[in-house]
Amino acid sequence: MGDAALPREHLLIAFFEPLPPGMEEDIKAKFPNVDTSTVILPGGADVPTDAIQHATILVTFTNLPRPEDAHKPRNRATTSSGIHGPPIAEWTLMNWLISSRKFISTYENQKKHHWGGITSYMHGMHDQVGKTVGILGYGSIGRQIGRAASALGMRVHAFTASPRLTPDSRRDRGYIVPGTGDADGAIPASWHHGTDRESVRAFLNLGLDHLVVSLPLTPQTTHLLGEEEFRILSDAVSPQRPRPFVTNIARGKVLDQDALIAALTTGVLGGAALDVADPEPLPADHPLWEAPNCHISPHVSSLGKEYFPRSFDVLKENLGRMERGEELVNEYKRGKAY
Amino acid sequence: MGDAALPREHLLIAFFEPLPPGMEEDIKAKFPNVDTSTVILPGGADVPTDAIQHATILVTFTNLPRPEDAHKPRNRATTSSGIHGPPIAEWTLMNWLISSRKFISTYENQKKHHWGGITSYMHGMHDQVGKTVGILGYGSIGRQIGRAASALGMRVHAFTASPRLTPDSRRDRGYIVPGTGDADGAIPASWHHGTDRESVRAFLNLGLDHLVVSLPLTPQTTHLLGEEEFRILSDAVSPQRPRPFVTNIARGKVLDQDALIAALTTGVLGGAALDVADPEPLPADHPLWEAPNCHISPHVSSLGKEYFPRSFDVLKENLGRMERGEELVNEYKRGKAY
Numbered sequence: 001m002g003d004a005a006l007p008r009e010h011l012l013i014a015f016f017e018p019l020p021p022g023m024e025e026d027i028k029a030k031f032p033n034v035d036t037s038t039v040i041l042p043g044g045a046d047v048p049t050d051a052i053q054h055a056t057i058l059v060t061f062t063n064l065p066r067p068e069d070a071h072k073p074r075n076r077a078t079t080s081s082g083i084h085g086p087p088i089a090e091w092t093l094m095n096w097l098i099s100s101r102k103f104i105s106t107y108e109n110q111k112k113h114h115w116g117g118i119t120s121y122m123h124g125m126h127d128q129v130g131k132t133v134g135i136l137g138y139g140s141i142g143r144q145i146g147r148a149a150s151a152l153g154m155r156v157h158a159f160t161a162s163p164r165l166t167p168d169s170r171r172d173r174g175y176i177v178p179g180t181g182d183a184d185g186a187i188p189a190s191w192h193h194g195t196d197r198e199s200v201r202a203f204l205n206l207g208l209d210h211l212v213v214s215l216p217l218t219p220q221t222t223h224l225l226g227e228e229e230f231r232i233l234s235d236a237v238s239p240q241r242p243r244p245f246v247t248n249i250a251r252g253k254v255l256d257q258d259a260l261i262a263a264l265t266t267g268v269l270g271g272a273a274l275d276v277a278d279p280e281p282l283p284a285d286h287p288l289w290e291a292p293n294c295h296i297s298p299h300v301s302s303l304g305k306e307y308f309p310r311s312f313d314v315l316k317e318n319l320g321r322m323e324r325g326e327e328l329v330n331e332y333k334r335g336k337a338y
Numbered sequence: 339m340g341d342a343a344l345p346r347e348h349l350l351i352a353f354f355e356p357l358p359p360g361m362e363e364d365i366k367a368k369f370p371n372v373d374t375s376t377v378i379l380p381g382g383a384d385v386p387t388d389a390i391q392h393a394t395i396l397v398t399f400t401n402l403p404r405p406e407d408a409h410k411p412r413n414r415a416t417t418s419s420g421i422h423g424p425p426i427a428e429w430t431l432m433n434w435l436i437s438s439r440k441f442i443s444t445y446e447n448q449k450k451h452h453w454g455g456i457t458s459y460m461h462g463m464h465d466q467v468g469k470t471v472g473i474l475g476y477g478s479i480g481r482q483i484g485r486a487a488s489a490l491g492m493r494v495h496a497f498t499a500s501p502r503l504t505p506d507s508r509r510d511r512g513y514i515v516p517g518t519g520d521a522d523g524a525i526p527a528s529w530h531h532g533t534d535r536e537s538v539r540a541f542l543n544l545g546l547d548h549l550v551v552s553l554p555l556t557p558q559t560t561h562l563l564g565e566e567e568f569r570i571l572s573d574a575v576s577p578q579r580p581r582p583f584v585t586n587i588a589r590g591k592v593l594d595q596d597a598l599i600a601a602l603t604t605g606v607l608g609g610a611a612l613d614v615a616d617p618e619p620l621p622a623d624h625p626l627w628e629a630p631n632c633h634i635s636p637h638v639s640s641l642g643k644e645y646f647p648r649s650f651d652v653l654k655e656n657l658g659r660m661e662r663g664e665e666l667v668n669e670y671k672r673g674k675a676y
Contacts, residue, residue: 086467086491087439094435097428101642103436104445106635113627115619115636125642129424129515151489153424153517177467179491281453289451297444298453304439304463 006033006323012055013038014047014063015308023312031319059315061308078318078330082175083310084302085144088275089180091301092145092212092247093152095273099245099293100126126242129153134203137214138191140174141249143182145212150187154210158188159203161195175314175329195220204233210245217251226256230263243270249301252278257288264291275301344371344661350393351376352385352401353646361650369657397653399646416656416668420513421648422640423482426613427518429639430483430550430585431490433611437583437631438464464580467491472541475552476529478512479587481520483550488525492548496526497541499533513652513667533558542571548583555589564594568601581608587639590616595626602629613639 011027011034013019024036039051043062052058052069064070098104102125109116131154135142138158146156164170170185185191192203204211211233215221225246233244246269248255257278263269271293280299282288289296318328349365349372351357362374377389381400390396390407402408436442440463447454471487473480476496484494502508508523523529530541542549549571553559563584571582584607586593595616601607609631618637620626627634656666 086465087463090435090465090490091439094432094439094441097432098436098441101425101429101432101639103432106638107442107445107633109636110627110634113620113622113624116638118636118638118641121636121638121641122645123643125425125638127425127428127642127644129518129644148486148489151486152428153515177491180467282451284451286451289448295445296448298447298456298459300444300454300456300459300463301439303456303459304465305461306465306467307460 007056009034009056009319009322010054011036011057011059011319012047012052014041014051014058014060015039016041016043016062020308023309027312027316027319030316031323033323034319057319059311061311078314078328079332080175080311080314081330082140082172082181083177083307083314085140086177086180087304087306088141088249088301089144089148091275091297092249092273093148095247095295096128096210096245098295099271099273100128100242127152131155131209131241132157132207133210133212134159134206134208135188135212135214136200136203137212137216137250138185138188139214140172140176140181142212142214143172143185143187144177144180145214146182146187147180149210155189156187157190157192157203157206157208158185159192159194159200161193163193164191173329175317177310177313197224200224201229201232204229205236207236207238208233208244209237209241210247212247213250213254215250215254217253221250221254223256224254225259227259227262230259230268234263234268243267245269245271245273247273249275252276252280261287261291264294271295273297275299345394347372347394347657347660348392349374349395349397349657350385350390352379352389352396352398353377354379354381354400358646361647365650365654365657368654369661371661372657395657397649399649416652416666417670418513418649418652419668420478420519421515421645421652423478424515424518425642425644426479426587426639427482427486429613429635430587430611431486433585433633434466434548434583436633437609437611438466438580465490469493469547469579470495470545471548471550472497472544472546473526473550473552474538474541475550475554475588476523476526477552478510478514478519480550480552481510481523481525482515482518483552484520484525485518487548493527494525495528495530495541495544495546496523497530497532497538499531501531502529511667513655515648515651535562538562539567539570542567543574545574545576546571546582547575547579548585550585551588551592553588553592555591559588559592561594562592563597565597565600568597568606572601572606581605583608584610586610586612586614588614590614590618599625599629602632609633613637 015038019038027034027036041063045063047063047065049066049069052065102121133149133154134157135146136159138160149156172181172183176183237244264272273295275297276299277288314330321328353376357376365372365374379401383401385401385403387404387407390403440459468491470493472495473484474497476498487494510519510521514521575582602610611633613635614637615626652668659666
């Protein structure tokens with residue numbers, strides 16, 4: 001009906017390999033006013049001028065236009081924020097449970113074909129019911145962690161940079177993978193905020209069994225957590241409970257890594273799961289590899305076969321919003337901290 | 339007020355080591371009309387006649403009265419059903435995620451101090467959003483698995499022996515660890531039932547990414563799942579999805595274990611998590627140890643430091659109900675199947 005009035009869009013997709021089968025066809029079928037073309041480029045390479053010449057929308061993962069072409073695609077950028085919640089939450093939960101349920105013992109026993117005795121498991125294991133998790137950076141990832149943690153019977157405490165004092169301010173306005181997250185911000189038992197170290201220390205003093213670090217790396221968040229912060233975190237938890245477990249899904253430099261190693265070694269902390277390190281890749285002779293009860297993965301917690309299809313879900317959502325003249329989801333705004 | 343009318347109860351606790359500190363005092367404080375005494379016995383030993391002489395309630399884990407003393411404690415027995423939900427659900431989730439997020443790769447790389455590349459993770463991993471789980475035996479354990487699975491964005495299908503056609507029949511009437519489970523049976527997208535093989539096969543044909551086996555071992559459930567059932571399970575799932583993953587938290591003999599090994603080896607199944615085996619302990623030369631993507635643990639999924647405190651929570655709940663003249667929770671009824 002009103003279709004005739006819609007401007008024709010030219011969507012250019014810059015990708016590092018041929019698109020998964022059906023993806024381009026899916027966009028063409030759903031959005032008949034959108035022409036699509038794909039350019040396959042090595043990671044980080046410039047998008048060639050001739051490819052971007054007629055594009056009104058650019059979808060890109062690691063490739064950027066040359067500076068002189070940057071004005072060419074429609075001057076609105078959106079991010080894939082929101083698609084990382086499920087995989088990173090699952091990675092987080094997995095690491096908590098590997099630690100609390102002694103999986104390494106059963107795995108190493110299985111390799112030796114050794115059944116193992118019950119008594120060593122009776123006292124060494126514990127579960128997450130009634131435990132508390134503090135999520136430093138309650139964005140889309142933190143919300144899915146909160147959702148899963150709550151289902152395990154845990155209490156969730158949220159920390160954000162800006163105050164979230166009203167129900168409306170607690171809503172998640174970005175893209176949410178259907179069936180996940182905490183759209184209304186209804187899960188946390190309490191909300192905390194601030195951008196200074198004292199606010200963070202007050203949060204760490206709540207008595208948290210788990211601390212999840214999900215903050216962007218900024219000058220203020222660099223080495224935000226060090227010896228004193230780990231001590232506060234640990235001292236606030238009853239001696240009858242396991243020592244706190246720290247999960248870092250942000251960037252390696254948000255922690256003072258030497259202080260983390262010391263806290264794990266001395267038992268101030270009970271364990272850590274790190275998807276990030278300082279530096280990356282972590283050198284083979286780095287002591288972090290051998291820190292006690294510390295699981296390290298190579299910055300892969302967000303990955304999986306759903307990564308690109310979900311990015312295209314965000315694109316399709318926005319193509320639909322453009323057609324209907326609505327505000328885009330995940331529109332990139334400069335200068336926003338966590 | 340009415341306390342004077344209450345009969346004085348004599349609670350005997352048979353345990354294999356001194357009770358955790360505070361547990362007996364807690365009962366005395368909460369239930370002033372209950373006298374308590376404890377007898378420490380080796381696992382499986384008879385409860386001595388002199389210890390049980392004046393008991394009206396016996397709390398026991400592995401010790402039973404001599405047959406001639408069996409009439410002595412108040413003739414009502416309750417079980418610890420319900421307390422196993424959280425640890426077994428956490429064990430289940432842990433195994434799913436270890437498999438879907440390639441933890442073994444990162445763990446073995448960490449032991450070698452090797453960071454590892456991103457590309458191997460990009461296509462090998464997947465998450466649980468939109469996946470389906472069929473829970474064969476939707477009791478207290480299955481309900482907590484359902485709750486956690488739902489929080490990950492999964493669809494839950496429930497199977498029970500008897501029909502659960504009304505909302506009231508779907509309620510969990512047993513003990514529920516606070517903050518967990520599915521008291522109202524509100525989580526499943528669909529309910530199925532039956533006691534014959536055909537009903538089970540119809541359930542396996544739903545297109546399940548995960549099958550959780552949580553049935554008691556009975557003559558009817560022995561080798562309920564074999565070659566044909568694994569084939570049905572696999573054929574019902576789109577070839578674009580990972581092959582189904584089987585979790586057995588029931589008893590080893592519910593599966594035809596040779597058929598399971600074959601299904602894992604040929605890729606009919608994508609993986610398995612087994613807390614039980616046939617026989618237990620599994621002999622060192624058994625081929626199950628080396629079945630592909632199969633995690634084995636030695637019947638420990640229910641264990642943890644919460645095990646005995648939660649058993650005492652059920653006891654305290656029931657002491658309160660006795661005081662108030664109410665029906666007990668988890669009262670043992672003979673002849674009830676799953």
